[in-house]
Amino acid sequence: MEVSVADILIDLIGTGCVIIVFAYVVTRTRFFADILDKQFSLKNQIILILLFGALSIYGTYGGIELSSGAIANIRDLSPMVAGLVGGPVIGLGVGLIGGIHRYFLGGLTCLPCALATVIAGLTGGVIYKLRKGEFPTVWQAALFAAVFESFHMGLVLLIARPYAEALAVVKEVSLPMIAANAAGIAIFAFIIRNLITERRTAAEKDRYRRELERREYEMETARGIQQSFLPESPPQVEGFELAALSLPAREVGGDFYDFIPISQDKWGIVIADVSGKGVPAALFMALSRTLVRANVMADLTASEAIQRANHLISQDARSGMFVTLFYAVLDSRRKRLNYVNAGHNPPLLLKGSAGNVILLEAKGIALGVMDDIDLEERELELASNDMVTLYTDGVTEAINGKEEQFGQERLIEAVARSNNLPAQGLINRIKEEVTAFAQGQPQFDDFTLVILKAT
Numbered sequence: 001m002e003v004s005v006a007d008i009l010i011d012l013i014g015t016g017c018v019i020i021v022f023a024y025v026v027t028r029t030r031f032f033a034d035i036l037d038k039q040f041s042l043k044n045q046i047i048l049i050l051l052f053g054a055l056s057i058y059g060t061y062g063g064i065e066l067s068s069g070a071i072a073n074i075r076d077l078s079p080m081v082a083g084l085v086g087g088p089v090i091g092l093g094v095g096l097i098g099g100i101h102r103y104f105l106g107g108l109t110c111l112p113c114a115l116a117t118v119i120a121g122l123t124g125g126v127i128y129k130l131r132k133g134e135f136p137t138v139w140q141a142a143l144f145a146a147v148f149e150s151f152h153m154g155l156v157l158l159i160a161r162p163y164a165e166a167l168a169v170v171k172e173v174s175l176p177m178i179a180a181n182a183a184g185i186a187i188f189a190f191i192i193r194n195l196i197t198e199r200r201t202a203a204e205k206d207r208y209r210r211e212l213e214r215r216e217y218e219m220e221t222a223r224g225i226q227q228s229f230l231p232e233s234p235p236q237v238e239g240f241e242l243a244a245l246s247l248p249a250r251e252v253g254g255d256f257y258d259f260i261p262i263s264q265d266k267w268g269i270v271i272a273d274v275s276g277k278g279v280p281a282a283l284f285m286a287l288s289r290t291l292v293r294a295n296v297m298a299d300l301t302a303s304e305a306i307q308r309a310n311h312l313i314s315q316d317a318r319s320g321m322f323v324t325l326f327y328a329v330l331d332s333r334r335k336r337l338n339y340v341n342a343g344h345n346p347p348l349l350l351k352g353s354a355g356n357v358i359l360l361e362a363k364g365i366a367l368g369v370m371d372d373i374d375l376e377e378r379e380l381e382l383a384s385n386d387m388v389t390l391y392t393d394g395v396t397e398a399i400n401g402k403e404e405q406f407g408q409e410r411l412i413e414a415v416a417r418s419n420n421l422p423a424q425g426l427i428n429r430i431k432e433e434v435t436a437f438a439q440g441q442p443q444f445d446d447f448t449l450v451i452l453k454a455t
Helices: 005-027 030-036 042-061 077-086 088-105 110-130 138-159 163-229 278-295 302-316 407-416 423-438
Strands: 240-247 255-263 266-274 323-331 336-342 348-350 357-359 378-381 387-391 447-454
Touching: 005 042, 005 077, 005 163, 030 042, 030 077, 030 163, 042 077, 042 088, 077 088, 077 110, 077 138, 077 163, 088 110, 110 138, 138 163, 163 278, 240 255, 240 423, 255 278, 255 447, 266 278, 266 387, 266 447, 278 302, 278 323, 302 323, 302 336, 348 407, 357 407, 387 407, 387 423, 407 423, 423 447
Parallel strands: none
Antiparallel strands: 240 447, 255 266, 266 323, 323 336, 336 378, 348 357, 348 387, 387 447
């Protein structure tokens, strides 16, 4: 019976489709995933050899018998793929199953075709070794199949006899077999490459998720450590109310405040803002806070203490960072406040009797800018119901949806309306007004408030 090249090609493509569908299912199994991960075991190698060996046999039966008795088929497809996926052992095992089966079917080309099937698996395994287990691209796999099937045809011409009949077989089957095997392995390669990409993407997502969780844990730990630097609660000072709030714009921030016991009747009050945000600002904040605390001593004035702290801070400020700071010494017995301002926002003094707001300004520059600085020290008498509001620029520079800042004027108005509030009540009011003004906009900068009220 005469069979056309078109009939051979159509029949081989149909067989290839069945193999590819089955292969798609196989590639989604656990043992196949282990092979891709280079986790070889005796069990998964045997399973892969048997399954792909069965596919190789089906590739023979799914072929089409020619008038010469030869069979046009895609038997070599399975061992080639098995070798490319699992290496020489698996490729050779699959090739032996398909090759031995083909040999016992007999016919003119039984020996060269059986040898070709064995060599197909072994060659795929050698390529696996040369590529160090990396599966080839689609076009590389297709080229491999085309070259190998050409070799297969050459082997038939070299071994099969009589030569004239072997030549007739090769002329009849070479083109459809080369095309079908190349197309089949290309589709197979496409499926496997997609699977590898999916697995890599999933692995990268998993690594990213774990890294994100680790970073979140570290940042939460850093936040806890930084929060431990801040006072747990304001001290109880006779004749005064104290309240404070600090909200970092990120997990950690550069703002800090402190209440430092100096003597029985004296407390140091600090509010500061480190340039920048995030972890660098938090580290510089920890350094600055430590050095300020270490230099606040009973026998030093406010200006002397901060000048000494600046000297040490500037020696470590190699990153170009600096810190603005307002420092005051509260004498609770005499109701007196001595203060210096190192480039910080001037606090607001609300006079309880008159209800007007005064800026507590004093000459000075930020700490860490230069080694020696001059700080103007001022003194203030506090009367009953006087209230001092210390803040960082995260309060006044909060923005709304129109890119407008809350500003110092709005803060002054909020303070001016609050002479009847306790210290914590004023903090709550300022926070509420800033939040309402921002209209849900993300926090732009660290937000810190300290309130001192004379009772």
